[in-house]
Amino acid sequence: MTALLEVRQASKTYTSGGLFGRHVVRAVAGVDFSLTSERPEVFTIIGESGSGKSTLARMILNSVPPSGGSILFRGRDLATIRSRRDRLAFMGEVQPVFQNPFEAFNPLKRLDRYLYLAARRFCGARTRADVEGLADAALRKVGLSLAEVRGRFPHEMSGGQLQRVAIARALVPEPALVVADEPVSMIDASLRMTIVNMFRTLRDTFGVSIIYITHDLATAYYISDRLIIMEKGEVVESGPARAVLDAPSHPYSIKLLQAVLPVGNAWRDEMPAEPRSQPAA
Amino acid sequence: MSLAPDVHPGPGSSAGSAAATAPLLEVSGLKAYYQMRFFGISREVRAVDDVTFTIRRNEIYGLAGESSSGKSTLIKTIARAIRPPLNVVGGTVVFTFEDGRQDIYAMSPAQVAAIRWSRLSYVTQGSMNVLNPVRRIRSTFVDFAARHLGGSRRDFLAAVESHLARLSLDPRVLDAYPHELSGGMRQRLTIALATICRPEFIIADEPTTALDVVVQKGVLAMLREVQQEMGSSILFVTHDMAVHANLTDRLGIMYAGRLVEEGPTREVFQRPLHPYTAHLIASLPRLGDDMRKTGLPGAPPSLADPPTGCRFHPRCPSAVGLCREASPPMEELEPGHRVACHVAKAHAEGRRLS
Amino acid sequence: MQGFAVFRDLIRYNFEFAAGLVLVGIVVLMALLSFVSPYPPLDVYVVAPDAPPSWDFIFGTSSRGQDVFWQLTVAIRNTLSFGITVAVLSRIISLVVGLLAGYKGGWVDRVLMSINDTFIVIPFFPILILFYFIMRDAMSWTSLALITAALGWAYDARLIRAMAMSLRTREFTSQAYFSGASTRQILVQDHLPFVLPILFSTTMNNINWSIGIEVTLSVLGFTDINTPTIGGMIYWANQHAALVSGVWWWVAFPIALVIMLFVGLFLLAISMNEYIDPRSRLARMGGGA
Secondary structure: OOOOEEEEEEEEEEEEOOOOOOEEEEEEEEEEEEEOOOOOOEEEEEEOOOOOHHHHHHHHOOOOOOOEEEEEEOOEEHHHOOOHHHHHHHHOOEEEEOOOOOOOOOOOOOOHHHHHHHHHHHHOOOOHHHHHHHHHHHHHHOOOOHHHHOOOOHHHOOHHHHHHHHHHHHHOOOOOEEEEEOOOOOOOHHHHHHHHHHHHHHHHOOOOEEEEEEOOHHHHHHHOOEEEEEEOOEEEEEEEHHHHHHOOOOHHHHHHHHHOOOOOHHHHOOOOOOOOOOOOO | OOOOOOOOOOOOOOOOHHHHHOOOEEEEEEEEEEEEEEOOEEEEEEEEEEEEEEEOOOOEEEEEOOOOOOHHHHHHHHOOOOOOOEEEEEEEEEEEEOOEEEEOOOOOHHHHHHHEOOOEEEEOOOHHHOOOOOOOHHHHHHHHHHHHHOOOHHHHHHHHHHHHHHOOOOHHHHHOOHHHOOHHHHHHHHHHHHHOOOOOEEEEEOOOOOOOHHHHHHHHHHHHHHHHHHOOEEEEEOOOHHHHHHHOOEEEEEEOOEEEEEEEHHHHHHOOOOHHHHHHHHOOOOOOOOOOOOOOOOOOOOOOOOOOOOOOHHHOOOOOHHHHHOOOOOEEEEOOEEEOOHHHHHHHOOOOOO | OHHHHHHHHHHHHOHHHHHHHHHHHHHHHHHHHHHHOOOOOOOOOOOOOOOOOOOOOOOOEOOOOOEHHHHHHHHHHHHHHHHHHHHHHHHHHHHHHHHHHHHHOHHHHHHHHHHHHHHHHOOHHHHHHHHHHHHHHHOOHHHHHHHHHHHOOHHHHHHHHHHHHHHHOOHHHHHHHHOOOOHHHHHHHHHHHHHHHHHHHHHHHHHHHHHHHHHHHHHOOOOOOOOOOHHHHHHHHHHOOOOOOOOOHHHHHHHHHHHHHHHHHHHHHHHHHHHHOHHHHHHHHOOOO
């Protein structure tokens, strides 16, 4: 039983500066976790800006090589993936979803082009009918259809729809793992839950494991199975999602949870006469 | 304007006491459209379409809305910070500062410049927009505020330092450059900069959206303290409903260029009357809450070609025929609680619509 | 048809474009007229020499007994073809080098930019003269075009590289990459449309530059002066001391025509630039705002 993904003491340091004074930035230090291939799950990485979560995502996607440690996918070290064929094979299994849906597609090109590209490259589809069929199937997984997307430009669709198309595009090669880096933070609140629910569906119905990277604890609580909390490149706490968020132990996790602004809970209890209370220092 | 920090003019304590009971800002029927022409194609985007509301003294008014709701355009219009192709095509924006009522669009540019920063200030999302990256913080303060506060430079800087101290900011940051400070610190400085002249009205446009959760809490706390101490009013714009719930006194919801609901924050959250607001609040995920949440179907409409009648009707679960034909006016269905919805109005009057 | 509508819009709404089109149009018309020239272009003393402009000879005749008007048509055709050839060839090199260096980064970038910077630093004018002295009569127009193209790509390649570097960081590039697009596909389909405005205006500049080189070299006699070109005409005019002997029309009309070409191309470049710019394209399509 090989694990799907193993991150073993992965670290990434950036050095800048020349001869006189080097400046070393440790973006990621000693991160260690693994995803099993037995059962798909939503694995969440929580961190603020500067925590190293995006760098870690890029290392898992093999866009950036680790400075130390190693990352294995299905038992194979990512550093050994060099030839174009190997890289394509890897991309067919691990796909990203990015933060900004408005930048995700070339504004001068039509959206369906990316779907067709992926269908041709990863699924070996040759005829137009095959290519369109695969694109349509992927779009249906996210609640859209090719008829709605065909020939459209990115500016014609909302952020939520664009992000769904991006997810559909990532699903075309039928990957085993989707790495989603802040996928809903730039999407309107009314459309956000549609996409968050979709990640659940991907896990339950289509058997795709998801690495969900976010700073929003509420959505993390909503869909995660396991999670890790990162601060300044290191993992400070990890474990089953609900357990960690209901009862955090590390001081940083506690600070994070206290900083979350309550909604609705505030109104359930009786409000103090002064509607704005002084916060803890 | 007094420099001494202990004596500050509270609302109504100065000469214009009649002005003290009048609302600070009255927006009536405001319409601001982008009117563009290129190569023979003309487009009109109705970013703000007939918005009416008032803001009282000493209150924090929140404006919520999603992308393309028009809220950013609305506050830029209120601050008279717009340029063609964005034009005001109707309505008025009337401020009642200590020296009387004035329509900001009836003032000369010189008068507008005079009230900027001293009576009306603006906090933006990107603090780097305000803080000059190649000059020290001290210079930025001098550039913006010295003109309004007057006095010698030494007195001015002393006032700045005491202002910072009051806001629990280390005065040593004055010597720093913006890039040496963290994002949260920069945003706090921007707020300090915007409040040093003790303006009566502060517009804050998503000031904490780009900040981390922990930092956001500190910045919001600071904003709250500043407001309480100065007695100013704040028009706080953000799409983050949690921030509204914890900061604002009254809340206005914008959708597709129109104001659709307005009322005391707690009431809007506990008993939202407009279907959009209701859905928005119900769909917010919360820590400790296990219930399944759903997103709204469809997408916010294009402001260049909005739906007829009520702009929300294509996505509204309660829409009826009337909603497609006539745009509902904002009506006060409960004390202090206004809604623009045919169905909500009918329900309040005990009728049923079909 | 969409292309035609674009053209019509530009003419109607953009004065610079219309003006540029008119100027370049005149020049191109002249060039095309060369094909119906009644006199073989290389022949001399076919008409009475030194005749001032009149109804018989619109631009007068030269001291070599050639009709200036018809000579000019052939000259402008040759000069224009030279300019266009050089521009096209050097654009191709600029694009390939710039896009590749910007996208790939790393050692590819370093190697290409080292070559690039070497070419920027080379003083092209002395080198061209040097080539002339080495090759003398073997220097045909084709070889001159090739050499000039090889010298004229470096500056613009850096410009394109800068754009390519910023495009690489945009998310849609990653999207294309993870969709399995090859480097060639990403560069041509995703990046090229953004690079086009710069490419277009550098093409216009390059045409002007290479024509300038041709005129300069020809005036100095460093080219095959038997083929009529604008510079060639001025060369012969100087040889016959045209200005001194009062045969001003031999010099004035070629210069006027080439200036008309320069100005026309410039106007076209700046007006088309605004139109092709992705931001204004987006705004017209309905995005942005």
